[in-house]
Amino acid sequence: MLVRNIGIDLGFGFVKATDGERDFIFPSVVGAGQELTYRSELTTYVDPIVNLAVVIDGKRYFVGELAIRQSEIRSRSMSDNHAQEKNTKILLLTALALYVQGKSEEFNVVTGLPPGYYLANKEILADLIKGRHTVHLNIDGVAQEKVIVVNNVKIIPQPLGTLFDKIFDERGVIRDKDLARSKVGIIDIGFRTTDFAWVDKLEYIDKLGHTNTTAMSKVYAIISESLHNKFRIYKEDYDLEEVVQKARIKVDGEFYSLEQVKQEAYEQLTAKILTEMNSIWDKRMLDGILISGGGGSALAEYLLPELKIATLVENSQTANVHGYLKLGHKLFGYTENPSHGGSENASRFSAAALKTAFDEG
Ligand SMILES: Nc1ncnc2c1ncn2[C@@H]1O[C@H](COP(=O)(O)OP(=O)(O)OP(=O)(O)O)[C@@H](O)[C@H]1O
Ligand SMILES: [Mg+2]
Missing domain, CATH: 3.30.420.40 (ATPase, nucleotide binding domain)
Incomplete structure (x- = not known):
């Protein structure tokens, strides 16, 4: 079979x-x-x-x-x-x-x-x-x-999946030899956790790996609080996915924009992730940084201008x-x-x- x-x-x-x-x-x-x-x-x-x-x-x-x-x-x-x-x-x-x-x-x-x-x-x-x-x-x-x-x-x-996706072809054969020889940092921004991984010539360096809870759920918490304050609406984070993606909510038949709250939340989250990265890594030692996770797509426009050696991986949520x-x-x-x-x-x-x-x- x-x-x-x-x-x-x-x-x-x-x-x-x-x-x-x-x-x-x-x-x-x-x-x-x-x-x-x-x-x-x-x-x-x-x-x-x-x-x-x-x-x-x-x-x-x-x-x-x-x-x-x-x-x-x-x-x-x-x-x-x-x-x-x-x-x-x-x-x-x-x-x-x-x-x-x-x-x-x-x-x-x-x-x-x-x-x-x-x-x-x-x-x-x-x-x-x-x-x-x-x-x-x-x-x-x-x-x-x-x-x-x-x-x-x-x-x-977890974040090594992102690296293997870049390095291997569809059959699991190494296709990107340069990347396989490099020092690569991976930042996987998820819903609840952001994971940091440091890989040197395909070797995962344990002491430079790190997990914290500065991730997308913080944005959901900020938006949830703002909805509560403004409209006395209480929503669980999993009820908020569409509201956050579209940055608006319909109340009493009318749409209210959440664009500004969302943007501020994204900025705050990005700043915090960068601070945490700098506290564990000396990024000058890296050849490149791969940004991954669904949160990677969300924050890319804020994160990439601050990190010259970073790239957002394709289909970051499923990388x-x-x-x-x-x-x-x-x-x-x-x-x-x-x-x-x-x-x-x-x-x-x-x-x-x-x-x-x-x-x-
Ligand atoms: N294309 C996209 N554009 C913007 N944001 C996105 C996109 N895809 C996913 N997200 C955001 O990423 C979040 C989920 O990311 P992801 O699936 O990587 O998290 P997770 O792996 O479940 O969480 P964790 O890594 O903490 O266990 C969503 O809640 C959403 O905010
Ligand atoms: Mg994840």
Whole structure:
């Protein structure tokens, strides 16, 4: 049986996963799953990624967007300790279940932990992932049993995924030899944490790695407070994603711009990240700095003018996970994906979703 290599980035904000063919991104939010009494015929929420309902160890959960929309009790995985967090297992198995075509599939998984939590947690996380798991994943209203067998697990400090994405080609062969010989700093700005990693000729320098919580959630906190002060509106950070991206909110039928608060928050966050970088690194010793993470895209226009040797990596939010997959190909071998070139498989979910829309409508 073919063993599929998968990269999974379990972020505090979003889970990112890829098998090289398809990427999945969903908010790292888990809620209690309940029977939904009525599903509107006209709902636009037909994409399975916004309707993740699973049963794991006999319990029902809503995951990602569905949890945000429908669960009374929901939690964003927020403790430092990924490995011991109950949500970790649910998020991880949900992501893997999305790649099980048919009833059962074998995987090799590459994932990461923030540098600051790496050593203490990597064994615990590996033990959690390895082995055989059964998940019931709801597809088009029907719970389908998915058996997940994880053969091999590799866990690396998170930001190294970004470096591997730049250095390796699709099959895990080194393509950028210059970068492989350089001293590179990686700043991965995420939802809850910013990770700093220093790599010298592909060697990760432990003492220069660092994790802190000066990250995008600080912007959400500032905007949340401003909404509370101005309008007495209280929103959880996961309800704010669109408000922050669009920098406006509709109250009583009218839009209010949040552009200025947002801009100030971005400026403050950037300044703080730079101060922290300077306290751990002498950046003059580096050949280059790679800016990564979803927050990298958000802050690039503020950060790059201050850091001459820095570049924003392409698709910064998914750079880590693409690097994990490439490392997986290098470690566990590259096999042509069975669904490669098969548009049938690539569009499996959206086709199914469309079908439901028609059946119900
Ligand atoms: N294209 C984009 N433009 C602007 N901001 C973005 C973009 N993509 C993501 N973001 C921001 O990045 C945040 C999420 O980043 P990311 O997915 O890297 O975090 P994470 O990995 O889940 O968190 P952590 O690294 O702390 O565990 C979002 O909440 C959003 O604010
Ligand atoms: Mg991250």
